[in-house]
Amino acid sequence: MNRIRQIDRMAQGKVSRRAMLASAGAFGVGVALLPRPLRAQSGAPLTCLTWGGYDIADYIPGYVAKHGTLPNFSVFGGEEEALAKVRAGFEADVMHPCNYSVGRFVNAGLAKPIDTARLTHWADIFPALQTAEGVMMDGNVVMAPADWGNSSIAYRPDLIDPAFIADPTWGIFYDEAYKGRVSMLDNELVIQIGLMVAGKSYDEVYAVTGPELEAAAKEWGTRGVQTSRFLWTDASEVQQAMASGEIVAAYAWNDLVKNLRAEGVPVAYAVPKEGMFTWFCGLTLLNSGRADEALAYDFIDAWLSPETGKLLIEESGYGHANMKSFEVADASEVAAMGLDDPVKMMADAILFRNPPDAVQNDHNRVWGDVKALAQ
Amino acid sequence: MASAGRSARTGAALLAPAFLVMAATLAAPLAALILLSFWTQDGFTIDRSLTLANYARVLTLSDEPTVWNGIPFPFAYPVPAILLVKSLTMSLVATAAVILIAWPMAYFLAFRVTRHKAVWIILLTIPFWTSYLLRVFAWKIVLGYNGAVNSGLMSLGIIREPLEFLLYNPVAVTITLAHSWIAFAVLPIYVSLDKIDRSLLEAASDLGDSRWARFRRITLPLSMPGTISATLLVFIPTVGDYVTPTLVGGPTGTMIGNLVQQLFTRQDNAPLGAAISILTMLVIAVLVLLFLRLVGWRHMRGRG
Numbered sequence: 049m050n051r052i053r054q055i056d057r058m059a060q061g062k063v064s065r066r067a068m069l070a071s072a073g074a075f076g077v078g079v080a081l082l083p084r085p086l087r088a089q090s091g092a093p094l095t096c097l098t099w100g101g102y103d104i105a106d107y108i109p110g111y112v113a114k115h116g117t118l119p120n121f122s123v124f125g126g127e128e129e130a131l132a133k134v135r136a137g138f139e140a141d142v143m144h145p146c147n148y149s150v151g152r153f154v155n156a157g158l159a160k161p162i163d164t165a166r167l168t169h170w171a172d173i174f175p176a177l178q179t180a181e182g183v184m185m186d187g188n189v190v191m192a193p194a195d196w197g198n199s200s201i202a203y204r205p206d207l208i209d210p211a212f213i214a215d216p217t218w219g220i221f222y223d224e225a226y227k228g229r230v231s232m233l234d235n236e237l238v239i240q241i242g243l244m245v246a247g248k249s250y251d252e253v254y255a256v257t258g259p260e261l262e263a264a265a266k267e268w269g270t271r272g273v274q275t276s277r278f279l280w281t282d283a284s285e286v287q288q289a290m291a292s293g294e295i296v297a298a299y300a301w302n303d304l305v306k307n308l309r310a311e312g313v314p315v316a317y318a319v320p321k322e323g324m325f326t327w328f329c330g331l332t333l334l335n336s337g338r339a340d341e342a343l344a345y346d347f348i349d350a351w352l353s354p355e356t357g358k359l360l361i362e363e364s365g366y367g368h369a370n371m372k373s374f375e376v377a378d379a380s381e382v383a384a385m386g387l388d389d390p391v392k393m394m395a396d397a398i399l400f401r402n403p404p405d406a407v408q409n410d411h412n413r414v415w416g417d418v419k420a421l422a423q
Numbered sequence: 424m425a426s427a428g429r430s431a432r433t434g435a436a437l438l439a440p441a442f443l444v445m446a447a448t449l450a451a452p453l454a455a456l457i458l459l460s461f462w463t464q465d466g467f468t469i470d471r472s473l474t475l476a477n478y479a480r481v482l483t484l485s486d487e488p489t490v491w492n493g494i495p496f497p498f499a500y501p502v503p504a505i506l507l508v509k510s511l512t513m514s515l516v517a518t519a520a521v522i523l524i525a526w527p528m529a530y531f532l533a534f535r536v537t538r539h540k541a542v543w544i545i546l547l548t549i550p551f552w553t554s555y556l557l558r559v560f561a562w563k564i565v566l567g568y569n570g571a572v573n574s575g576l577m578s579l580g581i582i583r584e585p586l587e588f589l590l591y592n593p594v595a596v597t598i599t600l601a602h603s604w605i606a607f608a609v610l611p612i613y614v615s616l617d618k619i620d621r622s623l624l625e626a627a628s629d630l631g632d633s634r635w636a637r638f639r640r641i642t643l644p645l646s647m648p649g650t651i652s653a654t655l656l657v658f659i660p661t662v663g664d665y666v667t668p669t670l671v672g673g674p675t676g677t678m679i680g681n682l683v684q685q686l687f688t689r690q691d692n693a694p695l696g697a698a699i700s701i702l703t704m705l706v707i708a709v710l711v712l713l714f715l716r717l718v719g720w721r722h723m724r725g726r727g
Contacts, residue, residue, distance in 0.1 A: 126689070128688070128689045129688045129689055132687065132688040132689065132691070133688070135467070136687075155467070156467045157467075228587055273674045274674065274675075276673075276674055277587075277591060277673065278591050278673040278674060279673075279674055289568065292568050292569045293568075294567075294568035294569070294585075294587075405466050405467070406466065409466055409690070409691055412689050412690045412691065413690050413692070416682070416685040416686070416689060416690045417502050419674065419677060419681075419685075420502045420505075420506055420677050420681070420682050420685070421491065421502060421505060422674045422675050422677065423491065423492060423675055
C-alpha cells in the first residue's frame with residue numbers, strides 16, 4: 049500500500065527530495081546522489097606488481113615496521129601479462145621483473161631510473177649484479193637486483209624412468225612416452241627449448257625469427273603443448289600435481305624443490321644435458337603509480353635487506369642479491385642450495401636473455417597460436 | 424492532457440538515470456570495442472587510423488586449408504575460426520546437458536512440490552551464493568587426479584590408477600560450464616511451467632488423453648517460452664567463457680575467449696582481439712536468430 053502511495057506521489061510530482069532519497073536509500077542507490085567531500089589523494093597507497101607468493105609481509109619486514117601496513121599487491125603469472133596490465137592503465141608503483149624482461153618495461157616507457165643513493169643496502173649488493181645487463185640500461189639503474197635462481201627440471205626420482213635420471217634432458221617435455229605426465233611453463237620458452245633439444249644453443253634460439261620460428265613453433269611448440277598435462281602459470285598448481293604424482297617432471301624454479309622436500313615428497317632437481325637456466329629478478333620503479341616515491345624506495349630497500357635474503361635462502365632456496373644475506377642465513381641451507389655465488393652461477397648455467405621487442409612480440413604471437421590449436 | 428504530458432516527462436525523468444547507467448556501462452564499452460577493432464597495433468604503439476585489416480586477417484581465405492579434427496578450414500589465419508567452432512560445439516553440448524537436467528528439476532518444482540516452494544528454490548540457488556571462480560575450482564577438486572571422483576572409485580576398488588581423462592580436456596570444460604549455469608536454466612523453465620493453467624490438463628484427461636499426450640500437447644508447448652529463454656541464457660555466455668577453460672581445460676580445452684584474452688594480455692594485439700570478439704558476437708547473434716526462427720517466435724509470447 050505504502051509503495052503505491054509513493055508511486056502516486058512521484059507521478060504527481062509531489063514527492064520531496066528528502067522522501068525520494070530516503071526511499072532510494074532503501075535500495076542502496078542514495079549514496080551516489082549525496083554530495084561527498086572528496087578525500088585528499090596525497091596519501092595514495094603503494095601498489096606493487098609481483099609474482100604469486102611474494103605478496104606477503106615476510107619479504108618486506110622493514111617496510112611493514114616503518115609504515116605499519118602492507119602495500120597493495122597485484123599478482124601476476126608472467127611479465128607480459130603484467131606489462132599489458134600496466135599499459136592498459138593499471139597504476140602500479142613498483143614492478144618485479146627479471147633480467148630478461150625489464151627491458152620490455154623500459155622500452156614501453158614505463159620504467160623510471162632508480163637513484164641508488166636512496167637505497168641503504170645498495171653497497172652490499174654483489175658488484176657483478178650491480179652492473180649486470182638488465183640492471184643497468186643506457187647508464188641508468190632500472191632494476192634493483194633482489195632474487196636469483198634457476199629454471200630447470202624438477203622430477204620425482206621414485207616415479208620417473210631411471211633412463212632420465214642417468215641422462216637428464218629437456219627432451220622429456222616433447223617425448224610421447226611422457227604425454228600427460230609432465231608440465232611445462234606456459235611460456236614461449238617451450239619453442240626455444242625444443243630447438244635446444246634439436247641441438248641448437250640457447251644463444252642461437254632465444255631470438256629466432258621468421259620462417260625458422262614458425263617451423264619451430266609448429267614442430268616443437270605443438271609437441272610441447274601436447275605432451276604437457278597442463279601448462280602452468282601458478283606455481284602452487286604444479287607443486288600440488290607433483291606432490292600427488294599426477295606429473296613426474298616439471299619446469300620448475302628452486303622453490304618448488306625446496307617446498308616439496310619440506311613436505312617430505314621425494315624430489316630432485318636435474319642438470320639437463322642441454323643446460324640449466326639461471327635468472328635474476330629485481331624491483332623496478334614505474335611511472336604509472338600515484339604513491340609517494342619515498343614509499344617505493346622504502347619497499348625496494350626492505351626487499352634488499354639481509355633479513356629478506358635470509359628468508360629467501362632458507363624458505364625458497366633462492367639466492368639473494370645482498371651479499372650479507374649469505375652471512376646471516378643458516379650455513380647448511382646455503383651449502384645445500386649451492387647458490388652462493390651469482391657470478392659462478394651465471395658462468396655455469398644459461399642466463400636468460402631479452403630479445404628485441406619485435407622478436408619478443410613474434411614469439412608471443414606464435415606461442416599463442418600454438419596453444420590455441422592444441423587438440 | 425497537460426497532466427499526461429507531465430507524467431510522461433516525469434516518467435522520462437525517472438527513467439533517465441537507468442538509461443544513462445545502461446549507456447555508460449553497456450553501450451559505451453561496446454562502442455569502444457567496435458572502434459578498437461578498426462585500429463591496428465604494432466608492438467607498443469596503437470595506430471588509430473581506421474582500417475579493416477583485423478577483419479581481413481581473420482576472414483582472408485587460403486588455398487591450403489588447415490585440417491583440424493578432420494574439418495578443413497580454408498583460412499590464411501585459421502586459429503579464430505577453429506576455436507570458434509570448438510567453442511560453439513562445447514557450448515551447445517553444455518547447453519543441451521543443462522536443459523536436459525534442468526527441465527525435470529523445474530517440472531518437479533512446479534508440479535510435485537506443494538509445500539515450502541520457496542525453500543526448494545532457495546536450496547536450488549545455494550551453490551550460487553559463492554563465486555563462479557570457486558565453483559570452477561571445486562570442479563577441479565572433484566575431477567582432479569586425487570580428487571573426489573578418483574579417490575572414491577579407488578577406495579571402492581573399481582579402479583587402480585586415477586583416471587586422468589577427467590580433467591584438463593574439453594569434456595571437463597563442458598561439465599563445469601553445464602554445472603555453473605544450471606540454476607539459471609531451472610528458474611525460467613520453472614516459471615513457465617508454474618504458469619500453466621492446471622484446468623487445461625484436467626480437461627485433457629477428462630477427454631481421455633493419456634499422460635504422454637497431455638505432456639506432448641499441453642505441458643511441453645506451454646513451457647517453451649521458459650525453455651527457449653533458458654537455452655539462450657546458457658548458450659550465449661558459455662561461448663565466450665575463458666575462466667573455466669583456463670582452469671580446467673588444460674592444453675586442449677582452449678576456447679575462443681582464451682584467444683581474445685591472449686591477444687589483449689600477452690600478444691600485444693588488442694585490436695585483433697576486439698575484431699575477433701565482434702565477429703564472435705555476430706556469429707552468436709546469427710545462430711540465436713536462426714534458433715528462434717526454427718522454434719518459432721510465437722512461443723516467446725507464450726499463449727496467444
